[in-house]
Amino acid sequence: MPFSTIASPKETLPESADSQAAISNEELWQAVLAQIQFSVSRANFATWFRNTQIISNKNGEVLVSVPNSFSREWLGNKYQTAILKILRDLDNNIRLVEFTVDAESEKTKRATEAMSRPTAVFASATETQQQFPELNVNQKTNLNFRYTFESFVVGEFNELAHAASWAVAEAPGVTYNPLFIYGGVGLGKTHLLQATGNRLAALFPKLRVVYSNSERLVSKIVDSIKNQTIGELKNSLSKVDVLIVDDVQFLAGKDKTQEEFFHIFNTLFQNQKQIILSSDRPPNAIPALEDRLRSRFEGGMIADISFPTIESRIAILKSKCEQGGIVLADEILEFLAANIQKNIRDMEGALNRVAALQKINKAAINLADVKKLLHNSLVAPKKATNFKKIIQAVSSFYDLNKEDLLLVTRRKEIVKPRQIAMYLLRQELQESFPSIGRRFQGKDHTTAIYAFEKVTQKIEEDSTLATEVNLIKQRLYSEV
Amino acid sequence: MKIEILRDLFKKALNASEKITRKISSLPALQNVLMTVEGNFLELTTTNLETTIRWWVLAKVSKKGQVAVPATFLANVVNLIPAEKLDLREDGQNLIITTPDQEVQIQGQDPAEFPIIPKISKNDFWQIETTTFTQALGLVVDIPAVSQIRPEISGVLIAVKADILKIVATDSFRLAEKTIKLNKNQGKDCSFILPQGAARELMNIFSQENGEISIFYNPNQALFELSNQEMSYPQINVLSRLIEGAYPNYQDIIPKKFVANLTINKDELVSQIKKAGLFSGRSSEVRLEITPKDGKLKVFSQTIETGKNEATLPCRAEGIAVKISFNYKFLLDGLNSVKGAEVTLELSENEGPCILRPVGDNSFLYVLMPIKL
Numbered sequence: 001m002p003f004s005t006i007a008s009p010k011e012t013l014p015e016s017a018d019s020q021a022a023i024s025n026e027e028l029w030q031a032v033l034a035q036i037q038f039s040v041s042r043a044n045f046a047t048w049f050r051n052t053q054i055i056s057n058k059n060g061e062v063l064v065s066v067p068n069s070f071s072r073e074w075l076g077n078k079y080q081t082a083i084l085k086i087l088r089d090l091d092n093n094i095r096l097v098e099f100t101v102d103a104e105s106e107k108t109k110r111a112t113e114a115m116s117r118p119t120a121v122f123a124s125a126t127e128t129q130q131q132f133p134e135l136n137v138n139q140k141t142n143l144n145f146r147y148t149f150e151s152f153v154v155g156e157f158n159e160l161a162h163a164a165s166w167a168v169a170e171a172p173g174v175t176y177n178p179l180f181i182y183g184g185v186g187l188g189k190t191h192l193l194q195a196t197g198n199r200l201a202a203l204f205p206k207l208r209v210v211y212s213n214s215e216r217l218v219s220k221i222v223d224s225i226k227n228q229t230i231g232e233l234k235n236s237l238s239k240v241d242v243l244i245v246d247d248v249q250f251l252a253g254k255d256k257t258q259e260e261f262f263h264i265f266n267t268l269f270q271n272q273k274q275i276i277l278s279s280d281r282p283p284n285a286i287p288a289l290e291d292r293l294r295s296r297f298e299g300g301m302i303a304d305i306s307f308p309t310i311e312s313r314i315a316i317l318k319s320k321c322e323q324g325g326i327v328l329a330d331e332i333l334e335f336l337a338a339n340i341q342k343n344i345r346d347m348e349g350a351l352n353r354v355a356a357l358q359k360i361n362k363a364a365i366n367l368a369d370v371k372k373l374l375h376n377s378l379v380a381p382k383k384a385t386n387f388k389k390i391i392q393a394v395s396s397f398y399d400l401n402k403e404d405l406l407l408v409t410r411r412k413e414i415v416k417p418r419q420i421a422m423y424l425l426r427q428e429l430q431e432s433f434p435s436i437g438r439r440f441q442g443k444d445h446t447t448a449i450y451a452f453e454k455v456t457q458k459i460e461e462d463s464t465l466a467t468e469v470n471l472i473k474q475r476l477y478s479e480v
Numbered sequence: 481m482k483i484e485i486l487r488d489l490f491k492k493a494l495n496a497s498e499k500i501t502r503k504i505s506s507l508p509a510l511q512n513v514l515m516t517v518e519g520n521f522l523e524l525t526t527t528n529l530e531t532t533i534r535w536w537v538l539a540k541v542s543k544k545g546q547v548a549v550p551a552t553f554l555a556n557v558v559n560l561i562p563a564e565k566l567d568l569r570e571d572g573q574n575l576i577i578t579t580p581d582q583e584v585q586i587q588g589q590d591p592a593e594f595p596i597i598p599k600i601s602k603n604d605f606w607q608i609e610t611t612t613f614t615q616a617l618g619l620v621v622d623i624p625a626v627s628q629i630r631p632e633i634s635g636v637l638i639a640v641k642a643d644i645l646k647i648v649a650t651d652s653f654r655l656a657e658k659t660i661k662l663n664k665n666q667g668k669d670c671s672f673i674l675p676q677g678a679a680r681e682l683m684n685i686f687s688q689e690n691g692e693i694s695i696f697y698n699p700n701q702a703l704f705e706l707s708n709q710e711m712s713y714p715q716i717n718v719l720s721r722l723i724e725g726a727y728p729n730y731q732d733i734i735p736k737k738f739v740a741n742l743t744i745n746k747d748e749l750v751s752q753i754k755k756a757g758l759f760s761g762r763s764s765e766v767r768l769e770i771t772p773k774d775g776k777l778k779v780f781s782q783t784i785e786t787g788k789n790e791a792t793l794p795c796r797a798e799g800i801a802v803k804i805s806f807n808y809k810f811l812l813d814g815l816n817s818v819k820g821a822e823v824t825l826e827l828s829e830n831e832g833p834c835i836l837r838p839v840g841d842n843s844f845l846y847v848l849m850p851i852k853l
Contacts, residue, residue: 043506044593068721069598069700070529077596101700128763129807130849131652132833134732135630352852360763360784 023090025054029064032086039082048074055102060095062087065102072099128356141201142211147194153319155312158188161303165192165276169199172207172242172274176301178265181278183305184474186345189278190246192305196276197244207241214250221257230260238267244276248297253288253399262293269296285468287399308344313337316344317351326355332370339374342474350374385428385476387439393476394421397468408441420469422448423455428476481517481545482569485537490522490566491558493535496685497526498551500533500677509593513551515568515575516591517544521713522568525597526551531678532597533685534717536708547575548591557584597719600703604668605696606640610706612660614687617679619817619844620649620656624676627651632725636679638702639671639727648730654810655733655847656817672702673727678720685716697722734847735833740799741826742770742777743839749777749823750815752791756781757808759789765851766808770827772797781808802827804834805851811836814846 023031029052037045051067052075064083066072075083076099087094136144149169154162161183167175183189194211201209212220224233237243243264251258268275279286282304283297308316314337321328332354340347357373358365395402398417405418418440425431425439426448436448459466494513503511514525521536547570554575558566563579570576573588620636627634630652637648645660674682682704686693689706696703702722708715756766761783769778777795782788804827814836815823822839836846 043508047507068529070527070595073596073598128765128852129653130831130852132650132655132733132847132849134730135633135650135652135728137728137732139726139729356852 025057028057028062028087028090029054031090032083035086036079036082040079048079055100057094060093062094062097064097064099066099067102069101072101075099128352128359138201141197141209143194143197143201143209145198147191148198149195151319151323152188152191152195153312153316155308155315157308157312158183158192158305161192161305164301164303165196168274168276169196169203172200172204173272177269177272178275178277178297178300180283180297180300180302181276181305182280182282182302184280184307184342184471186343187305187307188344189280189305193244193246193276193278197242200242200274204241208239209242209244210237210240211244211246213246214248217245217261218250218254218257221260225256234260234264234267237264238271240268240273242274242276243268246278247280248277249279249281249286251289251293252286255290258290258293262290262296265293265296275300281467281471282464285464285471287397307342310337310341313341313344313347317347320348320351324355326351326358327364328354328358329364329366331367332365335367335370336374342477387425387429387431389476390421390424390428393472394424397472397475406440419451419455420472422451423469424472424476426452428473481515481547482541482543483517483522483567484540484542485522485566485568487558487561487563487566489537491555492688493524493537494551494555494558497524497533497535498555499684500528500531500681501526501551502528507595509548509589509595511550511552512548512589512594513554514546514548514591514594516546517541525594527595527597529595530675530721531681532717532719533681534597534714534719536713536715543569545570546591547573547588548594549575549586549588554586557586598701600696600698600701600719602696604670604698605694606645606662606670607692607694608645608660608662610686610689610691610693613693614683616645616647616658616660617683618687619658620647621676621679621683622813623649623651623654623656625651626676630728631723632673632727635673635675635723637671637673637727637730639669641669648727650728650730650733653807653849654814655730656814657730657734657845657847659843670697671727672697673723673725674702674720675723678718682718682720685718689716733833734845735826735828735835737828738799738826738835739829740770740772740797740802741824742772742795742797743822743824744777744793744795746815746818746821746823748793749779750812752779752793753808753811753815755779755791756789757812759783759786760808761786763851764807764809765805766811767803767805770795770797770802770804772799772801799827804831806834806848807851810848814848817846818844 033049036049040049048071052071053065054062055065056063064075066075080097084094084097087097133144136146138145149166152162161181164176164179165181168179181189181192197209197211200207220233221230224230251261265275277297282302283289283294286294314333317333317337320326321333336347336350336354340350353373354365354370357369391402391405394417395405398413400414400417404414405421407414422436422440425436426433433445433448433452437443437445455465455469459469497513501511501513510528512526516523516525517539520538520541522539524535524537526533557577561577561579561582561584563582565579567578568575571585573590575586575588577584577586617636624634624636633650633652637646639646639648640662643662643664645662647658647660649656686704686706691706691709694705694707696705700722702720704718704720705714706716707713753766756779757764759781760766763783766779766781769780770776771778775794775797777793777797779791779793780789818836818838820838820841824837824839826835826837828834831850831852833847833849836848838844
């Protein structure tokens with residue numbers, strides 16, 4: 001039983017405190033109200049006695065909760081004696097009555113209201129004026145309640161990741177631990193992680209679920225090292241029941257953070273707490289990640305999200321349209337899905353722009369309008385890359401300095417990225433082999449040919465390399 | 481009661497107190513001002529159960545006593561009595577005002593029906609200069625929007641940490657933060673959410689006063705007290721209910737990374753945004769195009785009904801070229817809160833939040849979400 005350590009029932013309902021009382025607190029207070037109404041004007045009764053109740057009755061001391069300080073003053077100053085007298089008539093053990101402003105009951109009311117928020121907020125999602133997304137975030141868990149499984153479109157490209165997440169949400173800490181989800185930019189990793197967290201929080205309200213992206217985690221750890229509160233941070237993190245960390249590839253190269261994270265990871269894992277991670281690439285492709293951490297990441301379930309098929313993309317667009325109340329012709333959706341293949345977020349962005357255009361025109365728009373509107377964004381990226389960007393993307397992916405890539409060296413960690421850079425120059429920019437050679441400190445054109453062919457061949461054989469190259473390409477074109 | 485009082489002091493107190501009274505049929509006492517004579521003071525109390533104002537006016541007291549009369553009615557009457565000095569006395573529940581040549585009698589109600597004002601322990605408090613406080617409140621007070629969904633952002637956050645006071649407000653589209661350094665370290669940190677209505681009253685009342693306000697608080701209420709300049713006796717008390725709940729972790733909203741920034745003359749930008757706003761139609765959308773390499777900012781707006789408007793302004797800019805749209809009203813609100821001749825606008829990528837700041841002043845910032853293109 002993995003939960004035996006977690007769930008200690010914390011419900012101390014006020015009524016249960018004095019079950020031996022002859023009549024319940026509720027009945028007792030009703031009896032008081034029934035009598036007091038004769039000696040109070042109707043208006044006063046409605047104003048000052050509204051939302052009052054007995055919250056405890058112990059050792060002859062009755063505590064009455066009132067909604068605000070004014071009610072407390074009024075009842076305490078004007079009706080204390082009358083109320084006490086009535087109470088004593090009903091139960092002569094009672095010798096004291098006190099009033100307290102009860103914030104607790106308000107809070108529970110708020111909490112239930114908060115549960116019904118998503119629909120209310122979602123209605124405004126179609127408005128073009130954007131809101132601060134942080135305000136939709138639950139302060140305890142850091143989860144954005146707009147991400148749910150219901151709004152997640154499942155296709156063959158993500159069904160494994162979805163199924164694994166679902167399983168984890170049903171039984172945290174048991175099935176897949178840690179769960180590691182990887183996939184390219186804008187394909188729904190964050191959505192899936194947050195949906196899992198939200199479902200966990202809904203199914204197991206007592207579990208402490210905490211979501212963080214690694215950037216925030218890093219800055220927290222850095223801050224706490226600076227303020228010498230690292231112990232407190234570790235302590236608070238090791239108390240959570242479900243830890244979700246997004247984009248762990250950003251931990252690359254941050255050794256101290258990795259070390260601290262390693263310890264937190266171990267503590268949680270040993271106590272069978274669920275850990276869910278995401279990254280834009282599999283653990284073994286994250287550079288500068290300590291081996292012990294890498295092997296921990298690989299120890300559970302690894303699920304990937306690949307690129308969606310055109311059918312899935314159309315399904316996603318349709319579901320977005322439904323949520324936002326957007327009506328567009330099928331051929332427009334098909335056009336969008338066919339032309340934006342590698343990034344769902346971009347595709348949704350394009351959809352929003354089309355929807356905005358339609359709203360301004362106040363009439364249905366046709367395919368030609370859409371083509372015109374999106375002309376720039378669809379055509380531009382292909383041309384937008386250049387030598388500098390390729391070097392930048394490759395070096396940042398492998399966590400190298402840009403200059404390192406151009407060094408004349410045969411160090412292994414440089415040779416491979418350099419070959420990939422040459423491959424990309426050829427493939428993406430159609431540069432001639434001699435000019436590629438010249439860019440790398442005057443290497444011979446045969447070196448460039450060799451690199452290109454080797455990478456081309458290796459991509460066929462080695463799926464990890466293929467993923468890496470794909471991710472680099474994605475970064476190349478996703479950057480604005 | 482029987483007192484003599486300076487008409488101008490009485491009038492000022494009355495006009496400020498009267499504003500918060502309400503006519504509510506279930507609790508008619510709330511339309512009254514409770515006048516209590518104690519010691520050498522006439523105390524005026526008004527409340528709407530959210531905000532309570534108590535104001536002490538020095539008076540020549542012949543006899544103690546208490547009356548409750550409709551506040552707005554009394555204020556209207558007093559405004560029309562042109563005398564230097566007034567004699568006030570009670571007759572049963574009625575208030576009688578006399579001058580050498582005039583007499584009015586105002587029908588009152590039972591003072592015992594007036595709500596009892598909650599007390600607040602004076603253990604935890606901090607102090608701030610009135611002008612600094614009211615000016616800071618003025619920068620943010622119009623931003624909160626009444627929201628049933630998120631009651632915690634329908635007020636103004638007031639947070640003190642060591643000797644730093646932060647005053648913050650947001651309506652989920654924009655957020656303003658004013659930072660003030662207090663004169664002394666306040667020892668205990670404090671943070672509460674003040675309802676917008678109370679913040680407005682504080683501004684109205686204290687912006688005409690000088691001196692230091694002491695702020696006392698507990699989890700349910702906060703009390704803003706201004707002491708009398710001449711003697712150590714409270715002059716004005718404003719007590720407010722606080723909004724329950726935790727304020728959102730607003731620091732997360734303030735972006736830290738930017739793709740472009742520009743510095744520009746404020747007045748020129750304001751007038752161009754206003755003009756563009758005229759053409760923006762119902763969507764209120766105006767578009768900005770920043771081209772850092774030419775040092776230019778283009779302001780553009782268009783609707784089918786009104787026509788179109790385009791203007792180019794010189795600016796100093798860094799970063800990449802950006803096209804971005806804003807609700808011009810929100811943009812203007814921010815610009816109007818920024819003091820100084822020049823403003824900086826910092827833009828984050830992917831239509832993320834932007835920051836508006838005065839040049840050379842780190843104490844104020846205005847974060848604004850753009851309109852999706």
